[in-house]
Amino acid sequence: MPIITLEGPKITDLEKRRGLVRELTDAAVKAYGLSQEKIIVILHENSREQVGVAGELLIDRD
Amino acid sequence: MPIITLEGPKITDLEKRRGLVRELTDAAVKAYGLSQEKIIVILHENSREQVGVAGELLIDRD
Amino acid sequence: MPIITLEGPKITDLEKRRGLVRELTDAAVKAYGLSQEKIIVILHENSREQVGVAGELLIDRD
Amino acid sequence: MPIITLEGPKITDLEKRRGLVRELTDAAVKAYGLSQEKIIVILHENSREQVGVAGELLIDRD
Amino acid sequence: MPIITLEGPKITDLEKRRGLVRELTDAAVKAYGLSQEKIIVILHENSREQVGVAGELLIDRD
Amino acid sequence: MPIITLEGPKITDLEKRRGLVRELTDAAVKAYGLSQEKIIVILHENSREQVGVAGELLIDRD
Numbered sequence: 001m002p003i004i005t006l007e008g009p010k011i012t013d014l015e016k017r018r019g020l021v022r023e024l025t026d027a028a029v030k031a032y033g034l035s036q037e038k039i040i041v042i043l044h045e046n047s048r049e050q051v052g053v054a055g056e057l058l059i060d061r062d
Numbered sequence: 063m064p065i066i067t068l069e070g071p072k073i074t075d076l077e078k079r080r081g082l083v084r085e086l087t088d089a090a091v092k093a094y095g096l097s098q099e100k101i102i103v104i105l106h107e108n109s110r111e112q113v114g115v116a117g118e119l120l121i122d123r124d
Numbered sequence: 125m126p127i128i129t130l131e132g133p134k135i136t137d138l139e140k141r142r143g144l145v146r147e148l149t150d151a152a153v154k155a156y157g158l159s160q161e162k163i164i165v166i167l168h169e170n171s172r173e174q175v176g177v178a179g180e181l182l183i184d185r186d
Numbered sequence: 187m188p189i190i191t192l193e194g195p196k197i198t199d200l201e202k203r204r205g206l207v208r209e210l211t212d213a214a215v216k217a218y219g220l221s222q223e224k225i226i227v228i229l230h231e232n233s234r235e236q237v238g239v240a241g242e243l244l245i246d247r248d
Numbered sequence: 249m250p251i252i253t254l255e256g257p258k259i260t261d262l263e264k265r266r267g268l269v270r271e272l273t274d275a276a277v278k279a280y281g282l283s284q285e286k287i288i289v290i291l292h293e294n295s296r297e298q299v300g301v302a303g304e305l306l307i308d309r310d
Numbered sequence: 311m312p313i314i315t316l317e318g319p320k321i322t323d324l325e326k327r328r329g330l331v332r333e334l335t336d337a338a339v340k341a342y343g344l345s346q347e348k349i350i351v352i353l354h355e356n357s358r359e360q361v362g363v364a365g366e367l368l369i370d371r372d
Binding site for chain 4: 106
Binding site: 255292294297298299300301302303304305308 | 315324327328331332334335336346347349350351352353354355
């Protein structure tokens with residue numbers, strides 16, 4: 001079961017997505033002592049109009 | 063209030079979506095003894111580039 | 125993969141918990157055409173001090 | 187850290203989005219006594235085909 | 249429907265919890281133009297052993 | 311901002327928790343090219359009465 005959900009910006013580089021899923025999974029395997037097959041990763045991608053920090057949308061911050 | 067959030071692949075068949083919402087709601091009604099009006103279902107749809115199992119993205123698995 | 129997360133009050137009756145997990149799973153199996161083994165259910169239990177409806181905590185509503 | 191995630195319909199008016207993020211953030215600042223910089227808001231937008239109330243998809247309700 | 253989920257530390261002062269729920273709800277009412285009755289708030293409380301920032305658990309940071 | 315939420319069983323060994331938070335954070339730093347300070351990890355811990363796989367609660371499976 002363990003499920004890792006990541007809320008972040010979109011990652012367009014497919015190799016980076018692959019590496020991220022692999023490393024998040026490895027971290028969970030080590031901590032829980034479970035087989036890789038049990039670990040699920042979900043990447044939720046959010047635009048800069050969907051995220052606010054310090055009371056401001058990201059589109060208004062940088 | 064109870065809120066059922068489902069993370070899964072996209073369901074394109076509208077009748078299947080309707081059936082899914084109805085059955086998830088019925089299951090919650092029975093377990094909580096609350097009226098149907100209180101139950102909310104949210105279907106989060108994820109592409110095969112957004113989900114990893116066993117350290118691999120779904121696009122790389124089948 | 126599909127993952128069903130339920131935010132609701134605590135269910136103390138173990139048979140009701142079992143029934144709920146079984147029926148939520150069955151609903152997902154039917155909608156996705158996946159085997160039961162792929163479906164995960166997580167029951168998040170919230171006290172009446174943790175939930176608000178219409179601007180009021182549940183402890184202040186009934 | 188505190189993280190406020192909102193599941194709702196899409197808000198197309200950018201000024202309303204800005205106001206929402208600001209007010210959610212202010213509410214958290216007051217309750218936690220933390221600086222604005224610590225508060226993150228995520229707006230998850232759901233279509234009317236993705237949400238069910240009382241066992242029906244929103245597209246079938248009004 | 250809109251659902252506001254807050255991940256934060258525990259708020260022990262009940263008046264602060266009430267104010268937080270009221271203000272989060274008011275912010276959503278204004279942004280969506282929906283009645284108060286439609287807005288749900290869930291406060292998920294996390295201990296300092298459950299949260300990490302910058303790679304460290306909060307118990308190790310201050 | 312990126313936020314990593316992990317739904318899993320409780321990890322009682324504090325060193326394992328520390329390692330998990332560090333490695334999840336490192337994976338996100340590498341994928342997003344952001345500083346460590348921006349990455350938040352939340353560990354949601356679920357008992358075996360709160361999780362179902364294949365239609366059965368974990369307490370009924372092993």
